[in-house]
Amino acid sequence: MSSIQNLNKIDPFADTGDDDTQPTNYIHIRIQQRNGRKTLTTVQGLPDEYDLKRIVRALKKDFACNGNIVKDEELGEVIQLQGDQRVKVMEFLTSQLGLQKKNIKIHGF
Amino acid sequence: MSVEETNVDLGFDPTLKKKKKKSTKTVEESNEATPEVDDVLSGLKKKKKKSKDSKSTPDADEINTDDVTDSLGELKLKKKKKKSSTPVPDDDFDKQLEKLGLDETNTTNTNTAETITDDDVNAQQSKYGLPYDGLLSRFFQILKKNNPELAGERSGTKFKIPPPVCQREGNKKTAFANVQEISEKLQRSPEHLISYLFAELGTSGSVDGQKRLIIKGRFQPKQLENVLRRYIIEYVTCKTCKSINTQLKKESSNRLFFLVCNSCGSTRSVSSIKTGFSAQIGKRKKM
Numbered sequence A: 001m002s003s004i005q006n007l008n009k010i011d012p013f014a015d016t017g018d019d020d021t022q023p024t025n026y027i028h029i030r031i032q033q034r035n036g037r038k039t040l041t042t043v044q045g046l047p048d049e050y051d052l053k054r055i056v057r058a059l060k061k062d063f064a065c066n067g068n069i070v071k072d073e074e075l076g077e078v079i080q081l082q083g084d085q086r087v088k089v090m091e092f093l094t095s096q097l098g099l100q101k102k103n104i105k106i107h108g109f
Numbered sequence B: 001m002s003v004e005e006t007n008v009d010l011g012f013d014p015t016l017k018k019k020k021k022k023s024t025k026t027v028e029e030s031n032e033a034t035p036e037v038d039d040v041l042s043g044l045k046k047k048k049k050k051s052k053d054s055k056s057t058p059d060a061d062e063i064n065t066d067d068v069t070d071s072l073g074e075l076k077l078k079k080k081k082k083k084s085s086t087p088v089p090d091d092d093f094d095k096q097l098e099k100l101g102l103d104e105t106n107t108t109n110t111n112t113a114e115t116i117t118d119d120d121v122n123a124q125q126s127k128y129g130l131p132y133d134g135l136l137s138r139f140f141q142i143l144k145k146n147n148p149e150l151a152g153e154r155s156g157t158k159f160k161i162p163p164p165v166c167q168r169e170g171n172k173k174t175a176f177a178n179v180q181e182i183s184e185k186l187q188r189s190p191e192h193l194i195s196y197l198f199a200e201l202g203t204s205g206s207v208d209g210q211k212r213l214i215i216k217g218r219f220q221p222k223q224l225e226n227v228l229r230r231y232i233i234e235y236v237t238c239k240t241c242k243s244i245n246t247q248l249k250k251e252s253s254n255r256l257f258f259l260v261c262n263s264c265g266s267t268r269s270v271s272s273i274k275t276g277f278s279a280q281i282g283k284r285k286k287m
């Protein structure tokens, strides 16, 4: 029976899991200039189920830079890293944490 | 030969033509031209001086056809000769074109640049059997000369956005001099563009007396260009037709921004500019 495609039990209205209707849970990776040519990378909007402390520890070790967690009233906990780590953070989030690339937005120049 | 078919061809041709120079193209065509044309070329001397005013006889039609192809061939021949030197200057070509038009006025058909239409071409072809390729390329030459945007030219002034000009302003600031000009080209309010720049660069600044944008922090023109490019993709170009001739409209009922395309009429919603998190830099947070 199942060899006939039309009779397969697929609900066309079921959630396919790839709807873009939740723009709120984007992860934003930004860069800011500090004094001179020093920069700062911020990662905002990581899902709550991840342990930020552990992530920061791993990032600091991987990128050989300092970093910390800042608590913001509206935006929740934000990771700060020294230097321009935007691309590397992106790679880490996609490969190590299995986050999807389309949910991550890199800002800055 | 239906109109639709021509349209398909018209749609295809400009991309092909764009990469080649005008003169080389025509020369090529003369090379690959039908044997008919070759015939004409060989009989060029004979038929050149035929009278143009004999009209009514069926024979006259033949002669006129020859005349037309004759002059076409003449045009191509002349171009071929000149190929060895630099490409033919437009003036010269115009003269030849004009001459061509004059020759053809007998054959009931107005071949001046503005009045040439598809129907004319079709009619002419079905009547006299002129080579389609030659006519098509001539049509595009004329179209390109008179209204380039219809011939698929994208290099008009309308589509050119000037590169960002920026100077260092003191030690820690950058002056973005032509922010006004760019926002005008993009048909956006400078405030909108500036707020996007500040949000993306994670900084702040102000507009000075000469309408330059002073940004805190040091930025290279190339970096600003990257941000500008993203702004254009997100807030200016139409996703459907890639036109930048668009408007940003605010829907008063739901306070959402919509991008309305002036070229194709499509509408899409755009997100508002969010600054997001900005880290405390320098001074300690006041308690």
Ligand SMILES: [Zn+2]
Binding pocket: B238, B239, B240, B241, B242, B243, B261, B262, B263, B264, B265, B266
């Ligand atoms: Zn459009």
